[in-house]
């Protein structure tokens with residue numbers, strides 16, 4: 377009996393080593409990420425991963441005074457510039473982002489998002505948070521994520537002290553008004569070379585750019601062309617640039633319902649930028665684990 381068990385163990389070990397070697401050689405011959413993303417082992421790891429509660433869910437469960445909501449990207453994205461998420465799973469998730477608020481039109485955006493049960497990310501201007509604190513609070517109460525979009529929306533070159541003040545004063549005001557701390561930063565006009573992004577990256581913010589820009593702020597953009605621009609360019613892991621502040625937002629408000637309806641029809645789920653980065657981080661961690669295990673098993677086989 378003992379001998380049979382021993383043989384069985386040896387067979388199982390050989391089988392496991394052969395499987396690991398096979399996995400490793402597949403990884404060597406195909407683009408490794410593609411090979412691993414198709415691997416059932418990875419799927420198993422991903423399926424066992426607990427879904428992390430969103431900050432809003434954590435807050436909802438909290439008894440007593442509300443804890444601050446913290447939007448802190450996973451370490452691998454801190455100090456990085458993000459244009460879109462490179463989700464290995466290619467899961468159909470997309471992030472709507474709204475810049476330049478809070479603004480008098482923001483509650484209308486919130487109304488549409490609520491109607492479609494969509495969570496988004498709002499990159500707020502510090503002086504607007506000061507002017508419209510109640511609207512900033514409404515955004516947070518509705519469960520949306522916040523990012524920092526500087527105090528004045530300067531786009532010109534500035535020295536380090538000015539860049540620091542633009543970002544830190546906005547962070548502080550957002551926290552005072554809403555209780556939210558955020559390390560999601562979007563530079564005004566997407567300018568990466570004027571000192572703001574450099575300071576934000578040094579402070580371990582993620583500099584959040586976008587993969588879809590339908591130019592909703594341009595007077596000449598019609599709601600129809602806005603809808604088309606978003607739908608033509610939507611991809612899994614995409615980040616869509618829209619505006620809730622900075623002027624007449626009629627175009628954006630008209631385009632938003634058909635954009636959301638069609639993307640839902642295509643199977644997309646809407647997530648905040650924070651959630652998007654957390655998803656990518658979990659998938660990358662799972663891939664790292666599988667790769668490390670395959671390497672370790674291959675090493676064992678060589679011994």
Ligand SMILES: [Zn+2]
Nearest residue numbers: 475476564565
């Ligand atoms: Zn802006």
